[in-house]
Amino acid sequence: MKILILHGPNLNLLGTREPGIYGSLTLADINAKLVELAVEYHAELTCKQSNHEGDLVDALHDARSWAGGVVFNPGAYTHTSIALRDAISAIGIPVVEVHLSNVYAREEFRHVSMISAVCKGKVVGFGWRSYSLGLRALIEMLSDKK
Numbered sequence: 001m002k003i004l005i006l007h008g009p010n011l012n013l014l015g016t017r018e019p020g021i022y023g024s025l026t027l028a029d030i031n032a033k034l035v036e037l038a039v040e041y042h043a044e045l046t047c048k049q050s051n052h053e054g055d056l057v058d059a060l061h062d063a064r065s066w067a068g069g070v071v072f073n074p075g076a077y078t079h080t081s082i083a084l085r086d087a088i089s090a091i092g093i094p095v096v097e098v099h100l101s102n103v104y105a106r107e108e109f110r111h112v113s114m115i116s117a118v119c120k121g122k123v124v125g126f127g128w129r130s131y132s133l134g135l136r137a138l139i140e141m142l143s144d145k146k
């Protein structure tokens with residue numbers, strides 16, 4: 001089972017600023033924890049990050065040909081990007097939306113997600129564990145289908 005872990009804009013800065021909101025782990029630390037978890041399930045991860053909307057669309061399109069599903073934190077594009085929503089709808093593989101912070105406890109503009117309605121599910125507010133919870137759910141769901 002192959003899964004894409006996709007991180008959006010500014011998440012490359014994790015661990016350097018705003019630890020009170022996003023935690024103190026770097027993106028590399030989070031990816032390493034997810035790979036560790038995936039090994040337990042005999043799943044294989046590819047981790048990508050981009051600050052560019054089009055690159056994220058391309059990564060989703062590409063995943064269609066090799067991944068069983070995607071764990072996706074689109075960062076601020078969550079709240080604005082119809083292009084990402086359309087890409088998720090188009091690829092036809094399950095995408096799990098994840099957020100480090102509890103977006104519902106923050107500014108109102110973060111309460112809106114362009115992508116939630118086309119995602120399989122969503123995990124918010126558990127820091128890096130939002131990713132591991134989302135990954136675990138995705139793997140178990142994909143295993144059920146076999």
Ligand code: CA2
Pocket residue numbers: 009010011013014015016017018022073074075076077078098099100101102103110
């Ligand atoms: O909580 C999340 O995971 C977010 O997707 C993070 C985005 C934010 O725009 C979303 O509303 C919620 C922002 C990521 C910015 O990451 C930084 C990391 C370190 C320092 C500064 C920004």
